[in-house]
Amino acid sequence: MTTVWFIxxxxxxxxxxxxTKHPELSELTEKGHEQAKQIVKAFNQKPDLIVVSPYVRARQTAVPTITHFAPITVEEWPVFEFTYLxxxxxxxxxxxxxxxIARAYWQRNDPFEKEMGGGxxxxxxxxRNLELIKRLHKHSANFIAVFSHGLFLRALTWMLLSDxxxxxxxxxxxxxxxxQSMRMPNGSILKATFDGSQPxxxxxxxxNHLD
Known part of the structure; x- marks a missing residue:
């Protein structure tokens, strides 16, 4: 059984x-860096693995937790944000x-559209979420912390709840x-358990860890 914290x-x-300049390169604000420090307070045990998105803001958010628990295994997985534009x-x-432009994309409601050929x-x-679910069901770690993004993690939540x-x-x-109905604040944590079964x-x- 693997406990996963999606952050x-x-x-x-x-x-x-x-x-902004590029969706991958958006950095944290001063408030964001403070939230990253506060995330450490949520842990009462060391994760076996920390997973990070390749996007800068997620990696910056993970730094205080990585530093606090060092040495610790860190891996980059494709848990980056849904960049549909x-x-x-x-x-x-x-x-x-x-x-x-974003509203027009959602109004077109084409699940296979790659906006301007590059979204x-x-x-x-x-x-990507389906592959993540499969990977976590098979993983041997007891406790994983995944630093990711709002749209991606809400897609994961929606897929787990709706099948x-x-x-x-x-x-x-x-x-x-x-x-639109499910708010996931910056720095918040979604906790889940994967053991090969559904749901x-x-x-x-x-x-609770955020000021």
Whole structure:
């Protein structure tokens, strides 16, 4: 049985509606760095493994926990954010600038669309989460901490709760509605247990460690 803590990164410059350069490179704000330090307080035991997204903001969020428990095994897995808009859309723009483009994407509701040829499709998001679920069911570690992202982790939560596995228009619409109704604050933790069986027990988003 593997206990997994899925941790959303601290507040990033994109979350704060500041100009960005590339979705992978958005760094934490001062508030985000403080949230990263507060995450350490949530642990009462050392994880066997820390998993990080390749995106800068998730890696920065993991640093205080990695430092606190060093030496510790750290691995990079494909738990990066669902970047459905082409990365060029982020160059010099704020979230509010991208809002109309993002809303148009969701209104088209095409699970296989790769926006401008370079965004990730909803189908690819589901496939990444499905592979993660399979990997965790087979993993030998007792306790894993995964530093990831809001849209990705809400897709994981939605898939675990709904048992939805096929990317189609109905699934994409349901996921969009789920995201709008399910808030996952920066620095919050989703706790789940994987033992090869279904359904996977999950708890709500824990924020007790945050000031």
């Amino acid at each position: 959303r990164h601290g507040e990033s410059i994109s979350n704060a509606n500041l100009p 082409h990365p060029e859309r982020y160059n010099g723009t704020r979230g509010s600038d991208r809002g109309p 990730e499709s909803f189908a690819e998001l589901m496939e 939805q596995r096929k990317p189609n228009e109905d699934a994409m619409r349901r996921y969009s509605n789920f995201v 996977v027990p999950i708890a709500g988003f824990d924020t």
